[in-house]
Amino acid sequence: MDLRSYEEWKFELSAILREIVRLVAQSSSGESAVFRDLFARLAADRFNITLVGRFSRGKTSLMNAILGMDRLPTGVVPLTSVITEVTYGSEAKAVLHYQGTSLFMDIPLSELAAHITERGNPGNHRGISVAEVQLPAEFLRRGFTFIDTPGIGSAIAANTRTTRSFLPEADAIILVTSHDGPLSEEEADVLSWAGTAGRPLFVVLNKQDAVDAAACEQAMAYVREEAARLGAGSQLRLFSLSARHGLAARQAGNAAALAASGLPALESALVAFLVHDQRRAFLLGMCDRITALPGAGAMADRLAALRARVTGAKAATSVAVAEEPLLPAMLADCEICAGIANAMWQFFTRIQAELYGSPQAQADLAARGGFCRAHAQQFEAIAAGREAATALGPVLLHQAGELRRIAAATPSPTQAAGLVGGLLPGGGRCPACAVARQAETTGVQRLAAVVRRDGAMAAHARSAVCLPHLRLLMVALPGSETAALLCRQATLMERLAEDASRFALKQDAARQGTVNKQEREAAWRAARVLLEAPQAQYDAASPVP
Numbered sequence: 001m002d003l004r005s006y007e008e009w010k011f012e013l014s015a016i017l018r019e020i021v022r023l024v025a026q027s028s029s030g031e032s033a034v035f036r037d038l039f040a041r042l043a044a045d046r047f048n049i050t051l052v053g054r055f056s057r058g059k060t061s062l063m064n065a066i067l068g069m070d071r072l073p074t075g076v077v078p079l080t081s082v083i084t085e086v087t088y089g090s091e092a093k094a095v096l097h098y099q100g101t102s103l104f105m106d107i108p109l110s111e112l113a114a115h116i117t118e119r120g121n122p123g124n125h126r127g128i129s130v131a132e133v134q135l136p137a138e139f140l141r142r143g144f145t146f147i148d149t150p151g152i153g154s155a156i157a158a159n160t161r162t163t164r165s166f167l168p169e170a171d172a173i174i175l176v177t178s179h180d181g182p183l184s185e186e187e188a189d190v191l192s193w194a195g196t197a198g199r200p201l202f203v204v205l206n207k208q209d210a211v212d213a214a215a216c217e218q219a220m221a222y223v224r225e226e227a228a229r230l231g232a233g234s235q236l237r238l239f240s241l242s243a244r245h246g247l248a249a250r251q252a253g254n255a256a257a258l259a260a261s262g263l264p265a266l267e268s269a270l271v272a273f274l275v276h277d278q279r280r281a282f283l284l285g286m287c288d289r290i291t292a293l294p295g296a297g298a299m300a301d302r303l304a305a306l307r308a309r310v311t312g313a314k315a316a317t318s319v320a321v322a323e324e325p326l327l328p329a330m331l332a333d334c335e336i337c338a339g340i341a342n343a344m345w346q347f348f349t350r351i352q353a354e355l356y357g358s359p360q361a362q363a364d365l366a367a368r369g370g371f372c373r374a375h376a377q378q379f380e381a382i383a384a385g386r387e388a389a390t391a392l393g394p395v396l397l398h399q400a401g402e403l404r405r406i407a408a409a410t411p412s413p414t415q416a417a418g419l420v421g422g423l424l425p426g427g428g429r430c431p432a433c434a435v436a437r438q439a440e441t442t443g444v445q446r447l448a449a450v451v452r453r454d455g456a457m458a459a460h461a462r463s464a465v466c467l468p469h470l471r472l473l474m475v476a477l478p479g480s481e482t483a484a485l486l487c488r489q490a491t492l493m494e495r496l497a498e499d500a501s502r503f504a505l506k507q508d509a510a511r512q513g514t515v516n517k518q519e520r521e522a523a524w525r526a527a528r529v530l531l532e533a534p535q536a537q538y539d540a541a542s543p544v545p
Contacts (some may be wrong), residue, residue, distance in 0.1 A: 001276045001313035003142050006283070011501040012063070012173035012306055013286050014042050016299045018508065023432035024295035036510060038081050038289060043509035045276045045282065050147040050170035052190055057176045058206040058243050063146050065247035065263055073113060082116045086146035089134025090517040099127040109133065144274075144297040169279055172270060173199060178206040179240070182219050183226055195231030202237045202270060208262060209242040209285055216240055237273075239266040252541075276313070283310045331492065333528050333538075335463035336472075343439035344378060347432060352383040355391035365391060366398035369425035372539045375432035397422055426539045436538035444469065448476035456484035464525070468532050496526050 021035050051059045064070045066441060071092055094112045096105045114120035117130050140146075147170065175190050177183055182205055183191070190336060194201040203223060208216055220240055227236040241262030249257035258264060287307045290296055296303070331339075354361040365371075370392065371379055406419045406465065426433075450462070451473075465473060470489055474482060499522035506515050 001278060001310070003271065003275055005309075005313065006279050007037065007142070007498060007501075009283055009310060009507070010042055010045065011498075012233065012302075013283070013290065014039065014501070014505045014508065016302055016306070017042075017290055018504075020290070020293055020295050020299055023298055024293075034293070036508075038286070038293075039505065039509035042286065043505045043511050043514070045143070047144045047277075047278075048147055048171045049144060049174060049270070049274075050172070051174045052149055052187075053176035053177055054184055054186065057178050059148060059176045061243040061247070062174070062176055062204060062206065062241075063148065064087075065243040065250065065261075066267060067135060067139055068247070068250045069135065069137060070247060070251075071109060071135055072133065072409075073109070082121070082124055082131055082150065084116060084131045084133060084148040086133045086135065086140065086148065088137070088140035088516065090136055091134050093133075095132040095134065097130045097132065099129045135199060166407065167463050170199070172202060174202045174204055174275055176204045176206055177223075179208055179211045179216065179219050182223055182448075188226060188230060191232045191236075192230040193225050194235050195233075199235060200237070200273060201232060201235045201446050202266065204266060205238070205240045206243055208240045209245050233296060237269055239269070241266060280310060332463040333525070333533065334466040334469055336440060336447060336469040337466055337528070337533040337536035338463070339443040340436050340439040340445075340538075341527070341533060343435055344375075344535060345382070347435045348379055348382040351431070352379070352391065354389040356387045362391060362394040365431070366394040368422050368429040368431060369399060370395040370430075371432055372425050372430035374534075374537055374539070375430055375436075378432070378535065430539060433538040436536065440469070440472070440536070440538075444472045444476055448473060451477055451481050451485065456488050464529050465489065466529055466532050475477050493526075493529060495521055496529060500526060 017035065017038055051063065053059050060072050064072050067086075072086065092109055092116075094109055096107060096115055098104070112131065112133070115126060115128060121128065173190075173194065175187060177187050191201070191203075191242055193199075205216075205219055205223065211219070220238060223238055224233070224236065227233050227238075228483050239262060242261070243261075246258060246261035246263030249255075250263075284307065285309070287303055291300070291303055351361070355365060370376060379391075383391070402423055403420070406416060411419060447462075447465070467489075470485075473485070477485065499519045503515060503519040503522050506512065506519070
């Protein structure tokens, strides 16, 4: 089981549950509460990874390396007893939650230290319970949440107490120590606690770049011996890495240097454990709960098929969430559509003035029968009332004259219908369609040039190309880029589908407060990717003569 399949199966469970709600006539509020609870369990599910360690071990550097961005501030000392959660958000910011109240406050990341350090918030006199850092990182988007605990063993005794009390809430614990003095007394206590509690423990020996191979092996052996002595040998998963080198390699796109940093080995083990071991039980448990619902018999085959897939899934051999295609959190709409819309705006703002003051412009538009349906609506929305009336009066008179000419010929009903149809302005007559067509051609050629020069990755870092314009782009591209661009488009559409599924699930679970901007706009953005933007559409039946 990998992350993608896990999310797909969770969304499938929510779809099955939604169908049961539709089929079952709910006879009591108790049943409604049961359905809401199941939706809430699916919507709230996330992977909580708690990081523990003394100050200066590199906890924050490790999180930055896994996320592939250096947005979390390092070197901040000392921290107050405030838990810091790092979660997904469409834009980088921090949200402060206060003790004993539902109040919260958004602040820029640059101001975080003033609220969570002893210097800015001594003794946590501000009463902050949790500082939530939101970042647009793919690792977090997949449901992972880092919980950065205050440094243990510091002069602030409350820090150690806060950290200890939070450990039981973790799905996985990462104890960050380092090669320059592995396992302090407080870190050894965490090993002992994990052994007694039987909790999974990932121990990271950071700063391997500061020691040679022999010293590295010696430190690894020492940690293994201490873990066995403290009863945590069976829970121990030990990794040596350099968070600093891992972040640099990831940002540079250097796969060899990234592997040498030791970071991917930790990520793969961590994600495989959480997804395959932990979430398999969650999915199977949800299957059982939904199967027990009244009316679930109609969904028995789908539930059985899903259970079989989950039960038979094997753990992924490698998991590299951060290496999924990098796309901005909010990708711009199709730039070809945007170019057409801009050209249409300029055209209509210019032509309304011409139609007001130029009899020749009025006569030309009248001879064409006016604008096509879509562009008539755009003209009406943009033009002032006086200009619109001046422009459309001659069109009305022209069309009225044509109707009288048709009537004078005494046609049959069928002939009359055909002749009236010929008066309707289509793409071959509408002057706005000609402008849209030229803007589309220019936009496709411009984007094709970018792909030829910089590759498909560059094209999709710019905008979310709609399918109609993707089709035109395929014709304008060399064959070597076709497959890459199609795969990038598929990735984009899969991401939108996931956002839409998350939005629907959170709505069903009455968790609207957790919906982020991407999820809120998913359906609207999906329509823009599947079809051209309304302002970019035109009648392309035939070229303008």
